[in-house]
Amino acid sequence: MHIAEGYLPPVQAAAWFAVSTPFVIHGTRNLVHQVRGNPDAKLLLGASGAFTFVLSALKIPSVTGSCSHPTGVGLGAILFRAPVMSVLGTIVLLFQALLLAHGGLSTLGANVFSMAIVGPWVAYGVFVLVRRLGGGLGVSVFCAAALADLATYCVTSAQLALAFPDPDSGFVGALAKFGSIFALTQIPLAISEGLLTVLVVRLLTRVSPQELRRLGLLRRPATTGGVAA
Amino acid sequence: MLALDAAAYASPWRRRHPAEKALLALGLLGCALLLPPWPGAALVGVTAAVALLGPAALPPRLLARAARTPLLFILTGSVPMLVAVSGPTSVRWAPDGVATAGATAGRAAAALLCLLLFAATTPLADVLPRLHRIGVPTAVTEVAALIYRMLFLLLDSVHAVRQAQAARLGYRTWASTYRSLAGQAGAVFLRAFSLARRLEEGLALRGYTGSLAVRTEVRRPSAAFLATTVLLLAALVLATRMLVVTG
Numbered sequence: 001m002h003i004a005e006g007y008l009p010p011v012q013a014a015a016w017f018a019v020s021t022p023f024v025i026h027g028t029r030n031l032v033h034q035v036r037g038n039p040d041a042k043l044l045l046g047a048s049g050a051f052t053f054v055l056s057a058l059k060i061p062s063v064t065g066s067c068s069h070p071t072g073v074g075l076g077a078i079l080f081r082a083p084v085m086s087v088l089g090t091i092v093l094l095f096q097a098l099l100l101a102h103g104g105l106s107t108l109g110a111n112v113f114s115m116a117i118v119g120p121w122v123a124y125g126v127f128v129l130v131r132r133l134g135g136g137l138g139v140s141v142f143c144a145a146a147l148a149d150l151a152t153y154c155v156t157s158a159q160l161a162l163a164f165p166d167p168d169s170g171f172v173g174a175l176a177k178f179g180s181i182f183a184l185t186q187i188p189l190a191i192s193e194g195l196l197t198v199l200v201v202r203l204l205t206r207v208s209p210q211e212l213r214r215l216g217l218l219r220r221p222a223t224t225g226g227v228a229a
Numbered sequence: 230m231l232a233l234d235a236a237a238y239a240s241p242w243r244r245r246h247p248a249e250k251a252l253l254a255l256g257l258l259g260c261a262l263l264l265p266p267w268p269g270a271a272l273v274g275v276t277a278a279v280a281l282l283g284p285a286a287l288p289p290r291l292l293a294r295a296a297r298t299p300l301l302f303i304l305t306g307s308v309p310m311l312v313a314v315s316g317p318t319s320v321r322w323a324p325d326g327v328a329t330a331g332a333t334a335g336r337a338a339a340a341l342l343c344l345l346l347f348a349a350t351t352p353l354a355d356v357l358p359r360l361h362r363i364g365v366p367t368a369v370t371e372v373a374a375l376i377y378r379m380l381f382l383l384l385d386s387v388h389a390v391r392q393a394q395a396a397r398l399g400y401r402t403w404a405s406t407y408r409s410l411a412g413q414a415g416a417v418f419l420r421a422f423s424l425a426r427r428l429e430e431g432l433a434l435r436g437y438t439g440s441l442a443v444r445t446e447v448r449r450p451s452a453a454f455l456a457t458t459v460l461l462l463a464a465l466v467l468a469t470r471m472l473v474v475t476g
Contacts, residue, residue, distance in 0.1 A: 004302050006340020007333065010262040028369055035368040039437065040429050042368065046375025047425035053376065054383045054417050075414075091373045095380070098348045098356075099231045101299050105255070105344060106262055160306075164333070167323050168315035177309045199411030204418060211422045 001071075001156050001182075002096065002111050005104025008163050016159065017109030020090075023117045027086035034084075044214075045080075049088040052076045053095055070193045071152055074145030075200060077120035078127050079215050085124075089116025114155040123148035141201045146194030153186040154179070231384075233295055233348045241286050242350040246450040247359060249458070253280070254347035256462045260469075261339040266332035269469040274339030276465060277346050287349045295345055303337045353377050358445045371441045379424055386420045387413055 008016070034041045055072030077085045090112050096102040103111045127144035135143070157178040166173030204212055212218040237243065242250060254277075261273040281287045307330035313323040323329070357377060360370045390413050394400065399409035 004299050004306065004337050004341065005344045006258070006261055006337040007303065007306065013262070028366060031372065032366055032368045035372075042372055042441065043375065043425040043428045043432075044422075045372045046379055047421035049372060049376035050379035050383050051418055051421040053380045054387055055414060087369060087372075088376075091369070091376055094373075095353065095376065097344065098353055099234055101233065101295050101341065101345055101348060104340065106258060106340060164310055164329070166313055167325065168313045168319075168321075173314045174309075177312070177314060181309060196407060196410055196414070199407060200414040200418070203411055203415040207415065208419055208422070211418075 001153055001186075002093070002103030002115070003107040003156060003159065005097070005101070006106055007104075008107055008110055008159070010106070012159075012163050013106045013109060015109075016107075016113055020109045020112040020117060023086050024090050024112065027083045027090075030083040031087050045084065045088065048076070048080045048084075049091055052085075052088055053092045056092065056096070070189075070196065071115060071119055071149055073115055073119035073152065074123040074141075074148035074193065075197045077123035077148065078141060078144055078197075078201070079212075079217060082120040082124040085120035086112075086116050089120065092116075110156075110159050114152050114159065118155045119148045119152040122151040137201065137205070138198050142194040142198050145197035146190045149190035149193045150186065153182050153190075157182050231381075232291060233345075234352060236287055236291055236349045237352040240350045241284070243352070244448075245350070245454065246448045247351050247355050248450045249454045250347055250351050252455060253458045253461075254343050254350075256458060257346065257465075258340055258343035260462060260465050261336060261343055264466065264469045265473060266335045268472045269465075270332075270336045270339040272465055272468060274335070274342050276461070277339065277342035281342065281346050281349065285346065285350050287345075291349075292345065295349070296341060299341050300338060303334050303341070307331075307334045355445075358443055367440075374441065374443070375428075379421065382424065383417050383421055386417055390416045 031045065035045075052072050055070060055075065073085065073089065076088065080088065090108075093103055093108060093111050093116060094105075097104050097108065123144040126147050127140050130140040130143050131137075157175060160178045161171050161174035164174055165171050166177065169176075201217075205218065209218055257273050257277050261270050264270065264273065278292075281292060282289060310330040310333065311323055311326040312320055313326070314320050354374075354377065357370055357374045360373070361367050391409075394409040394412065398405070399412075400406045
């Protein structure tokens with residue numbers, strides 16, 4: 001869910017850039033380190049970014065200055081890890097602004113914080129936590145994708161509530177207004193995205209296990225030290 | 230191809246230096262955000278629309294198509310500002326709701342036109358190789374350039390898969406729709422990794438050392454265009470101040 005161009009007051013737009021910058025710098029250092037160690041990683045990262053763009057290109061109009069669609073951040077964070085997603089997500093959001101007029105340049109900082117930082121970190125954290133608690137791959141993927149989606153929309157509601165506090169009840173009232181309107185569309189959407197992500201990961205484990213091993217999502221099969229007769 | 234990118238390649242301003250268009254569009258965007266919504270944002274919006282439809286020659290139908298969805302978001306997003314809540318059952322019309330909603334919608338609409346002015350005249354392929362000059366690491370600009378090149382191929386794949394699924398009644402029920410969407414995402418994932426692997430092999434055969442530098446056309450920004458832009462921005466600021474003072 002992107003906040004439209006020019007929608008936030010300039011001071012808040014600048015503040016969200018300041019908040020997002022350290023995370024994007026951390027992700028950039030991570031990416032530069034990966035590329036220095038393995039120049040071929042650049043091609044894989046390019047493919048991953050293009051995949052994320054295409055995943056998040058499906059969208060459904062919503063209220064409150066934004067739009068709803070599968071964010072793709074849950075699947076992206078599970079496959080490519082949260083720090084890398086902060087850079088890939090930023091590039092994808094910039095492309096969405098310039099190629100689709102979706103989101104904007106002045107609101108890029110706010111959109112990066114909700115969609116490229118909070119969403120992927122929640123997804124990755126939930127995925128690791130559920131796996132460590134003994135959850136299966138399907139349950140972990142569902143929880144990660146659905147909660148990342150909800151987290152993204154909660155942060156966007158809070159950003160809009162901070163920008164436009166309610167005249168009577170301030171931030172809390174505005175959060176309730178934006179949050180309740182989002183809830184109508186976002187809770188079903190989060191469940192849908194969770195289910196869809198499970199189906200995608202199941203399909204990929206069947207048809208492309210070697211790529212998932214390359215990304216570290218599946219463990220490499222144990223090698224047997226047999227000796228040819 | 231995406232409509233805005235195609236328009237950027239067809240624009241009469243296609244050959245202008247990206248810095249010229251960035252100064253104009255981002256300067257207008259800054260004015261839209263920083264000047265009072267009335268009359269500042271209104272003046273900026275009209276200026277951006279005139280530039281888009283006049284010298285930049287964007288077809289009006291394409292402008293309407295590109296702006297339609299974001300404008301719908303802007304307008305519907307202003308609705309919650311019209312009401313005030315003081316409790317679970319206490320909702321009333323906000324006293325300044327219409328003014329706040331109008332100012333926000335006006336500012337956002339003007340800003341959207343400024344964004345479109347840049348997006349519809351400047352292909353991303355012209356911008357990405359120049360980003361390292363403003364401090365973006367080369368590794369990031371090269372990854373961005375790869376994403377840009379691959380995403381059109383992947384979007385074509387999505388359309389082809391969708392058409393094939395629709396022809397086989399893949400969207401008839403909820404269950405088949407979910408299966409089809411998962412199939413689309415899976416197909417795109419495989420295509421993306423296949424593209425990366427083939428690029429990897431092709432580059433390795435050509436002695437790839439880690440650099441994906443591409444030639445960029447050497448152009449100098451036009452001093453006349455830059456000076457006119459600065460004058461235009463100054464005139465907008467002055468006109469807004471005068472209109473505010475005279476009430």
